[in-house]
Amino acid sequence: MAVYTEISDEDVRTFVAQYDLGDVISCKGIAEGVENSNFLLVTDRGPFILTLYEKRVNPADLPFFLGLMDHLAARGLSCPQPVAGRDGVALRELCDRPAVIVTFLAGMWPRRIQPEHCAQLGEGMARLHLAGDGFGLSRRNALSVDGWRPLFEASRARADEVKPGLADILATELDLLEASWPRDGLPAGIIHADLFPDNVFFKDRALSGLIDFYFACNDLLAYDVAICLNAWCFEADGAFNVTKARLLLDGYTRVRPLSAAERDALPLLARGSAMRFLLTRLYDWLNTPAGALVKRKDPLEYLHKLRFHQQIRTLNDYGL
Amino acid sequence: MAVYTEISDEDVRTFVAQYDLGDVISCKGIAEGVENSNFLLVTDRGPFILTLYEKRVNPADLPFFLGLMDHLAARGLSCPQPVAGRDGVALRELCDRPAVIVTFLAGMWPRRIQPEHCAQLGEGMARLHLAGDGFGLSRRNALSVDGWRPLFEASRARADEVKPGLADILATELDLLEASWPRDGLPAGIIHADLFPDNVFFKDRALSGLIDFYFACNDLLAYDVAICLNAWCFEADGAFNVTKARLLLDGYTRVRPLSAAERDALPLLARGSAMRFLLTRLYDWLNTPAGALVKRKDPLEYLHKLRFHQQIRTLNDYGL
Numbered sequence: 001m002a003v004y005t006e007i008s009d010e011d012v013r014t015f016v017a018q019y020d021l022g023d024v025i026s027c028k029g030i031a032e033g034v035e036n037s038n039f040l041l042v043t044d045r046g047p048f049i050l051t052l053y054e055k056r057v058n059p060a061d062l063p064f065f066l067g068l069m070d071h072l073a074a075r076g077l078s079c080p081q082p083v084a085g086r087d088g089v090a091l092r093e094l095c096d097r098p099a100v101i102v103t104f105l106a107g108m109w110p111r112r113i114q115p116e117h118c119a120q121l122g123e124g125m126a127r128l129h130l131a132g133d134g135f136g137l138s139r140r141n142a143l144s145v146d147g148w149r150p151l152f153e154a155s156r157a158r159a160d161e162v163k164p165g166l167a168d169i170l171a172t173e174l175d176l177l178e179a180s181w182p183r184d185g186l187p188a189g190i191i192h193a194d195l196f197p198d199n200v201f202f203k204d205r206a207l208s209g210l211i212d213f214y215f216a217c218n219d220l221l222a223y224d225v226a227i228c229l230n231a232w233c234f235e236a237d238g239a240f241n242v243t244k245a246r247l248l249l250d251g252y253t254r255v256r257p258l259s260a261a262e263r264d265a266l267p268l269l270a271r272g273s274a275m276r277f278l279l280t281r282l283y284d285w286l287n288t289p290a291g292a293l294v295k296r297k298d299p300l301e302y303l304h305k306l307r308f309h310q311q312i313r314t315l316n317d318y319g320l
Numbered sequence: 321m322a323v324y325t326e327i328s329d330e331d332v333r334t335f336v337a338q339y340d341l342g343d344v345i346s347c348k349g350i351a352e353g354v355e356n357s358n359f360l361l362v363t364d365r366g367p368f369i370l371t372l373y374e375k376r377v378n379p380a381d382l383p384f385f386l387g388l389m390d391h392l393a394a395r396g397l398s399c400p401q402p403v404a405g406r407d408g409v410a411l412r413e414l415c416d417r418p419a420v421i422v423t424f425l426a427g428m429w430p431r432r433i434q435p436e437h438c439a440q441l442g443e444g445m446a447r448l449h450l451a452g453d454g455f456g457l458s459r460r461n462a463l464s465v466d467g468w469r470p471l472f473e474a475s476r477a478r479a480d481e482v483k484p485g486l487a488d489i490l491a492t493e494l495d496l497l498e499a500s501w502p503r504d505g506l507p508a509g510i511i512h513a514d515l516f517p518d519n520v521f522f523k524d525r526a527l528s529g530l531i532d533f534y535f536a537c538n539d540l541l542a543y544d545v546a547i548c549l550n551a552w553c554f555e556a557d558g559a560f561n562v563t564k565a566r567l568l569l570d571g572y573t574r575v576r577p578l579s580a581a582e583r584d585a586l587p588l589l590a591r592g593s594a595m596r597f598l599l600t601r602l603y604d605w606l607n608t609p610a611g612a613l614v615k616r617k618d619p620l621e622y623l624h625k626l627r628f629h630q631q632i633r634t635l636n637d638y639g640l
Contacts, residue, residue: 012428042426044422
């Protein structure tokens with residue numbers, strides 16, 4: 001659920017009057033997303049998405065995110081595009097929050113991942129990586145290796161509440177990741193950094209676009225692939241689905257070949273990606289108030305994935 | 321928040337293929353409503369609402385609810401209408417739940433109630449009462465006076481957890497209401513029974529329609545008015561707004577005059593209505609699991625309203 005802010009009909013009408021979008025027919029909160037408040041806005045000109053940025057988004061990052069969507073769309077990637085008001089400005093304020101209207105992307109995210117989804121995801125992600133080239137702004141990935149220790153320290157004392165021994169497991173893994181993380185030498189660029197199934201839309205079985213660029217940043221391109229291996233290629237019972245992983249990599253390399261160094265680094269990047277989601281979920285698990293209208297995500301799902309990748313040395317060990 | 325059931329894109333596509341609605345462009349859960357799962361479904365033919373009925377709705381009541389929406393719309397009332405599939409059937413099944421697609425109603429519910437809203441609500445409610453005449457099915461109001469004692473008994477032992485002394489207050493009030501409730505002699509018919517602001521849409525400052533008929537039933541027409549006095553005419557600080565109440569009654573009587581007996585009964589009906597929402601909120605307060613993704617509504621808001629009405633003998637005492 002993701003409506004933290006209630007907007008009155010008058011506020012919406014006054015806000016939309018600044019655009020060339022005709023009359024407001026309806027505006028309903030959408031029960032998706034976690035970080036922001038999202039509304040499906042229907043006007044005379046069709047459906048749009050109205051997003052109010054809540055406090056977890058740094059307003060200073062918004063020009064990066066919005067500019068990136070414009071840049072990617074101009075390069076032919078299917079993604080929401082910020083809509084400018086009559087004054088040419090897209091980023092405004094509504095209910096004391098930064099707010100933006102973006103174009104509506106047809107399609108739905110896949111609730112049941114099929115192998116074919118993974119093949120198309122791979123292609124789409126590679127297209128995103130190519131399209132990001134030449135974007136003029138940059139943003140550090142605050143949730144990459146240098147960001148993990150502060151997250152760990154903030155959760156360390158209570159980690160064993162979630163699972164006895166978890167703090168020790170994390171401490172050991174963090175030492176290893178910090179020592180061995182490939183900081184140079186691999187191709188870097190714009191990555192999505194949160195390409196989970198709910199951010200990838202399909203329509204009539206074809207990938208129709210990517211959404212939610214609010215974790216996008218500059219980082220190793222192969223790290224995005226590693227995130228997707230974790231997010232798309234494990235079954236609900238914890239099994240790693242090699243068919244899905246193979247299709248994902250094949251789809252990716254059809255558009256952007258992976259170098260030998262990137263392939264070699266993937267098992268370690270997958271461990272790091274598992275660590276990243278394990279740590280943020282653990283932090284949220286320990287710090288989400290009991291009454292919050294947010295479904296906490298299980299950190300242990302990512303502990304399981306981390307342990308799986310710890311057994312892996314090369315892509316061959318995955319069966320890839 | 322109101323999405324209890326997740327639907328896959330394939331399920332939606334297969335479901336919508338039974339209708340003459342073109343291709344599915346999008347289907348997003350709506351963060352409104354409490355009882356059912358609601359989705360905003362966009363197809364080639366425009367927006368629709370897809371509702372999956374969750375377990376709090378009795379499937380045996382669905383022909384009443386859907387038939388009523390058809391009946392009211394045919395009589396000129398603006399409300400959602402069930403959409404029939406190619407086989408002429410509107411009520412189907414999706415994800416093991418009864419499911420229906422209804423037409424999309426333009427407008428938004430008012431987050432900040434203005435006096436003018438109340439005037440239009442009064443008119444709209446009276447139109448609903450007139451339009452309900454002649455509807456062939458009937459449904460008992462399970463949440464009227466006869467339903468309150470079982471609800472009270474289910475919460476009695478723990479009522480004082482919410483407020484010390486609450487169980488005694490409720491017991492005394494219930495005795496009085498059961499003894500004095502006007503069971504005959506007042507005009508009866510179809511009532512909405514849940515005409516809270518989130519079920520009344522306005523567009524460009526004009527009432528654009530009523531939604532959510534899932535508490536509709538046969539009962540005293542003036543009881544619907546009493547529910548609205550409670551739901552629309554108190555300010556957030558607990559003050560009764562006589563201007564709003566007067567506009568509500570004026571609006572109503574412009575379309576359907578209230579008899580002297582109905583006017584005399586209104587203070588008691590308002591007490592009863594306050595009791596009804598106090599009891600259901602109390603029950604939900606005591607029985608909603610801590611982790612449920614539902615915002616519990618404060619029962620004490622309705623204790624305050626009940627106490628206010630207890631001071632009233634005639635409409636004059638309200639200032640009406």
